[in-house]
Amino acid sequence: MYTRYGNPYMRRWTRMQSRGGMAVETTPSTYKGVVGKSIFMVLLTIGIAIVTEVALWLTIFKVAEGEVSADFLLSSLIILLIGAGVAGVVMLVGSIVMLFSPASAKVFGPIYCVCQGVFLGFMAGFMNIFLPGVSLAALLGTGIVFAMCLVLYKVLKVRIGNRFALGLVIGLISFLLVELICVPILYLVAEQTGNVLLILAVQAGVSFFCVLFATITVFWDIQNIDEMVRVGADKSFEWVLAFSLTSSLIYLYVEILELLVRLLALFTVKKDK
Numbered sequence: 395m396y397t398r399y400g401n402p403y404m405r406r407w408t409r410m411q412s413r414g415g416m417a418v419e420t421t422p423s424t425y426k427g428v429v430g431k432s433i434f435m436v437l438l439t440i441g442i443a444i445v446t447e448v449a450l451w452l453t454i455f456k457v458a459e460g461e462v463s464a465d466f467l468l469s470s471l472i473i474l475l476i477g478a479g480v481a482g483v484v485m486l487v488g489s490i491v492m493l494f495s496p497a498s499a500k501v502f503g504p505i506y507c508v509c510q511g512v513f514l515g516f517m518a519g520f521m522n523i524f525l526p527g528v529s530l531a532a533l534l535g536t537g538i539v540f541a542m543c544l545v546l547y548k549v550l551k552v553r554i555g556n557r558f559a560l561g562l563v564i565g566l567i568s569f570l571l572v573e574l575i576c577v578p579i580l581y582l583v584a585e586q587t588g589n590v591l592l593i594l595a596v597q598a599g600v601s602f603f604c605v606l607f608a609t610i611t612v613f614w615d616i617q618n619i620d621e622m623v624r625v626g627a628d629k630s631f632e633w634v635l636a637f638s639l640t641s642s643l644i645y646l647y648v649e650i651l652e653l654l655v656r657l658l659a660l661f662t663v664k665k666d667k
Contacts, residue, residue, distance in 0.1 A: 422626040423635065428619055431636035436643060439507040439514065440533070446515025447522070447529075471520070478516060481509040496634045503637035510644055521651065525658055532651035539646060543613045547620070554613060570600065594660040601653040608646040615639045 454473060488502035488509075518529035546552040576596055619635045627635075 421629045423623050423629050423632045427632040428635045432639050435507045435640040439511040442508050442511025443515040446512050447519040450519040478513050481513040484509045499633040499637045535650045536647040547616050598656040601656050604649045605653050608649045612642045615642050
């Protein structure tokens with residue numbers, strides 16, 4: 395039985411497996427193969443992100459401390475958007491191809507990770523201008539959460555059913571709707587009162603729930619990978635499974651980074667009060 399929610403790639407491939415569409419043609423997938431390919435993709439993403447951020451700090455972001463002007467912020471934001479846009483187009487094309495042709499994950503998976511690394515490098519560099527070290531903290535947090543998921547699954551034998559998954563998806567949609575509806579109203583109130591604490595609190599609450607959802611997505615991937623390896627999915631799908639887990643970990647990192655930024659903003663405003 396496969397999980398009907400979470401990573402869309404994993405949903406499609408586990409559905410194929412349940413219908414016999416991932417039968418062994420040469421040799422079966424192994425945990426060692428999936429782990430090795432996952433480590434390769436994760437390290438590739440991190441390495442490209444580090445190289446991108448370092449390159450930005452040595453060129454565009456090379457400014458004297460305390461001299462971050464409004465023009466610099468605007469130009470940095472434009473650069474960030476351009477970098478995200480270019481990487482996003484490549485990732486979108488690769489994602490569509492992999493969704494319908496799992497065998498292409500061997501090629502498009504690493505390409506996706508390179509583009510994702512570029513995007514994360516731009517984002518982390520921009521964040522570190524104002525909050526030095528926040529990207530590293532998010533990376534450590536992602537590692538800790540992933541380790542906890544492994545312990546819960548392998549040691550404590552925790553499993554997630556589709557009913558729980560459905561409830562979590564409904565909860566996430568509800569929180570996002572609350573943010574979509576309430577935050578604009580709160581912005582109007584803040585303009586009148588000058589108090590932005592409530593806005594930051596609501597946004598931090600939504601970010602926390604998004605981190606929870608991203609954590610469960612990683613857990614679903616671990617659970618489904620284990621299921622497909624046990625039933626003997628073909629070895630060619632190791633790249634597919636590794637890509638799915640890597641993309642979920644990247645999603646978790648982005649959500650943790652967003653949560654940290656919003657919490658730091660909230661505590662800074664409170665301190666100033």
